[in-house]
Amino acid sequence: MTISVLLVDDQPLLSLGFRLVLEAQPDFTVVGEAGDGAQAVGMTRALEPDVVLMDVRMPVMDGIAATRAIVEGGRSAKVLVLTTFDLDEYVYAALRAGASGFLLKDVPPADLLSAVRAVAGGHAVVAPAVTRRLLEKFAPMLPAGPVADQGERLRELLTAREREVLELVARGLSNTEIAGELTLSEATVKAHVGRLLAKLQLRDRVQIVIFAYENGIRSI
Template sequence: MIRVLIADDEALMRSGLQMILDLQDDIEVVAVVENGREAMEAARRKNPDVALLDIRMPDMDGLTATSAMTKLPSPPAVLVLTTFALDGNIEQALLAGAAGFLLKDTPPRELVEAIRVVMRGDAVLSPAVTRRVIELQRRQLSAHSGHSDHSKLLGRLTDREREVLPQLARGLSNADIARTLFMSEGTVKGHVSRMMDKLGVTNRVQAALIAFEAGVNDEQLGQGPVLRDDPADVAEPGER
């Protein structure tokens, strides 16, 4: 059972989300609150698996709450919900540690699936948001050269991890990456976990942002010094 926290300052939105989720056999709504501070208190008390947070809330907004929640001992995966697909909000939410960013007009079926996706440790973005993220990164790369620091981070990765990163940046799940690169899903999970530790990020979306900013593509996989893989490709405990 996936335990979900809902935080939104609009009563109608809270009721609608709860009604949609209560119809699901594998989802339980454990708390419904109206601001970020109440969301943090509920997250500590209820220990949800997934938190649905509105960005614009009184008494601690969703971005601040997202950043605070990701620092909890057992943090929930955060799905940020908003009416506004503003570039600044998208970037701030992802850098704060959100596992996904959805617009409030996302169809109910896609919202439910997004909860299941982030519960599995994958990231999710609305198609419109994905386009904005990519365009944002392209504009930033054109405006300033930020490759050097990120290139140093990528230099910490093994050959295999540098094969996995572009697939992750394209939004592929671990299962899809496994099929693409002819690995087991457990091996991919291990590579993703170690890769995120080396990049200093807490979720897959942040890793994808680094990939975009560094201009990672298939042609770059073999460039630059990289660490060698361990003799055996085995997954480490835990999933990312």
């Protein structure tokens, strides 16, 4: 199966670099390039790409507004946000707008390809380094712990182990890292994450991070 990708960035050289990396693989095709969010929305509607690689800070319409428009418009395309550490606060907003994940702009080519394939397959991609930076940046603004009602709900809903996994996912740890931290197998960690998603009625790992932000669940 070929994965169609729309590139959205106001820096042509960056778009060219991503195009070269993607089109060197037999399972990718770049169907277009947009230089701002408004173009991205229109081209997504016209081209129906599988994945939109979305920059954040652009003229006319930024990547957050474009992501929201694409998601709320009912398009099937998945949005993968590209960022730098300087734009962390925009990434959080983009995730809340419905993006399926985020990557750093200097992501190694192999990681970029894996992330686009994962997002196209319906999975979420959260760059752990960026998640940690987000938590460090926003931690002083968050509650000291879950609000009383939510904290009580979590104690009733989740096992002690599931609460541990929730905190570690919120810190941006991968399943491999969580397995090492808790001395569990990766399969067991994956099962715990699956139960967390079901119990909290969340769509993916990205939404776990957002849930943690909004309820002060973090351990940095």
